[in-house]
Amino acid sequence: MIGLNIDLLEREKQGNPVRVGLIGCGQMGIDVVATTRMMQGIRIVAVADIDEARAKSAFAIAQIEGQVVKAASADEADAAVAAGKLVYATDYRVITDMKTVKVMLESTGVPDVGARAAIRSAFNGQQLAMMNVETDITVGPLVNAYAKQKGVLYALAAGDEPAACKELYDFAVSCGFTVVAAGKGKNNPLDRHAKPTDEKWMKEAARRGLNPNMLIEFVDGSKTMIEMASVSNATGLIPDVRGMHGPITHREILNKTFALQKDGGILSRTGVVDYGIGGVHPGVFMIITTDHPRLRQALVYRDMGNGPYYTLFRPYHLCSIEVPLTCAMLEIRRKSNMAPLDRLVAEVFAVAKKELQPGEILDGIGGSAFYSSIDLYPVSQAERLLPVGLAKHAVVQRKIAVDQPITLDDVVVHRPSTIFDLRQLQDDWMTGKQTLAEVTAQMDRLAVQ
Numbered sequence: 001m002i003g004l005n006i007d008l009l010e011r012e013k014q015g016n017p018v019r020v021g022l023i024g025c026g027q028m029g030i031d032v033v034a035t036t037r038m039m040q041g042i043r044i045v046a047v048a049d050i051d052e053a054r055a056k057s058a059f060a061i062a063q064i065e066g067q068v069v070k071a072a073s074a075d076e077a078d079a080a081v082a083a084g085k086l087v088y089a090t091d092y093r094v095i096t097d098m099k100t101v102k103v104m105l106e107s108t109g110v111p112d113v114g115a116r117a118a119i120r121s122a123f124n125g126q127q128l129a130m131m132n133v134e135t136d137i138t139v140g141p142l143v144n145a146y147a148k149q150k151g152v153l154y155a156l157a158a159g160d161e162p163a164a165c166k167e168l169y170d171f172a173v174s175c176g177f178t179v180v181a182a183g184k185g186k187n188n189p190l191d192r193h194a195k196p197t198d199e200k201w202m203k204e205a206a207r208r209g210l211n212p213n214m215l216i217e218f219v220d221g222s223k224t225m226i227e228m229a230s231v232s233n234a235t236g237l238i239p240d241v242r243g244m245h246g247p248i249t250h251r252e253i254l255n256k257t258f259a260l261q262k263d264g265g266i267l268s269r270t271g272v273v274d275y276g277i278g279g280v281h282p283g284v285f286m287i288i289t290t291d292h293p294r295l296r297q298a299l300v301y302r303d304m305g306n307g308p309y310y311t312l313f314r315p316y317h318l319c320s321i322e323v324p325l326t327c328a329m330l331e332i333r334r335k336s337n338m339a340p341l342d343r344l345v346a347e348v349f350a351v352a353k354k355e356l357q358p359g360e361i362l363d364g365i366g367g368s369a370f371y372s373s374i375d376l377y378p379v380s381q382a383e384r385l386l387p388v389g390l391a392k393h394a395v396v397q398r399k400i401a402v403d404q405p406i407t408l409d410d411v412v413v414h415r416p417s418t419i420f421d422l423r424q425l426q427d428d429w430m431t432g433k434q435t436l437a438e439v440t441a442q443m444d445r446l447a448v449q
Helices: 004-014 027-037 052-061 074-082 092-096 111-123 133-149 161-174 199-208 212-219 222-235 251-257 293-301 323-333 377-383 418-430 436-447
Strands: 018-023 042-048 068-070 086-089 103-106 127-130 154-156 178-186 248-250 272-279 284-289 310-314 346-352 370-376
Touching: 004 323, 018 027, 018 092, 018 323, 027 042, 027 052, 027 323, 042 052, 042 074, 042 092, 042 323, 052 068, 052 086, 074 086, 074 092, 086 092, 092 111, 103 111, 103 323, 111 127, 111 133, 111 418, 111 436, 127 133, 127 323, 133 154, 133 222, 133 346, 133 418, 133 436, 154 161, 154 323, 161 178, 161 222, 161 284, 161 310, 178 222, 199 212, 212 222, 222 272, 222 346, 222 370, 248 251, 251 272, 251 284, 251 310, 346 377, 370 377, 418 436
Parallel strands: 018 042, 018 103, 042 086, 068 086, 103 127, 127 154, 178 272, 248 272
Antiparallel strands: 178 284, 284 310, 346 370
């Protein structure tokens, strides 16, 4: 991001700001719009949300002046933007099909919507900025590869914990350090069985101005599993154990907590993803080491401690506020700050929150039916665990005990579903059953449905 302020100022002087279309006008989406109000060289020119009132009010809440009009098609929206107007819509395809939009920013958090929007935008030549980590951990490798085939880039948005972790990871690896652990802080005690209908959590959600399901996604640990799987899939770092360790710790002792067991820590290996409960949030961290005696001495001089483990700590992550920087990077520099590898390293799967009975229909992430956990992708495949990105609306076929991982044999997955189709294509591609060219042709057809 170094020097990006200069690049943005130049675009402002040229009268050629980076034009972004936003899909999803929830709390964080509107925060992004508000952030661009204070920036140079970048504009949110169009927004879309299934809730028309939210979409219509986004610019007003962000205090962005200008005539705001509704568009029912991409052509209408492009004409309005060309005339200097701001656009809102209820159909995400208005954004993905616009020619004046150079970067599509996906902020719904809904796996299937994210998948549909991403491939349609890539098909139409827009850069992809994804706040939708749920889509990323399910079909990110394939969507990233597809974007490249279409001559555009895919990026997870700056500011959320995954991208903040990746920033530290890139720094550490570039300097030649060995990464022992990458992690984030969890800001509340873990309650895996929390439900959005619990009175306690309903009151807390109202106090924070959040959708109860969004709050529960954090409380039950699902969001942590999803975010660290995203880091795993972008770096190759792995969960040390199923569900990660998640110890109670704090900033000052991170390098003692996330050390190898032989050195008094909790880890059985280096190169892992994990999280800490307690005095870590809202920061992210990287535990590093080095075998070089001179560098160990230099780290002592830099007040990093005596080692052999050292903590790199970023004490904040400004989710939504940092997001426009990714949009600018994509369009101005043609670089992605974070994207998945060409394979899944980790998988996030569903675990029953309660005893589930045949005929029950699973709700979504942050709901009452399941919480999320993480393991290695090959382990998940071998056990046929149900990816959380495919879980919503799945129908239970046999009784599932509380805290039991849900398998693909336990449910019938909802179809038609773009993300299900993409997941099938991704599995075929990653196992060599189909070439990238073959799956790309099928994705082209899905993109325009």
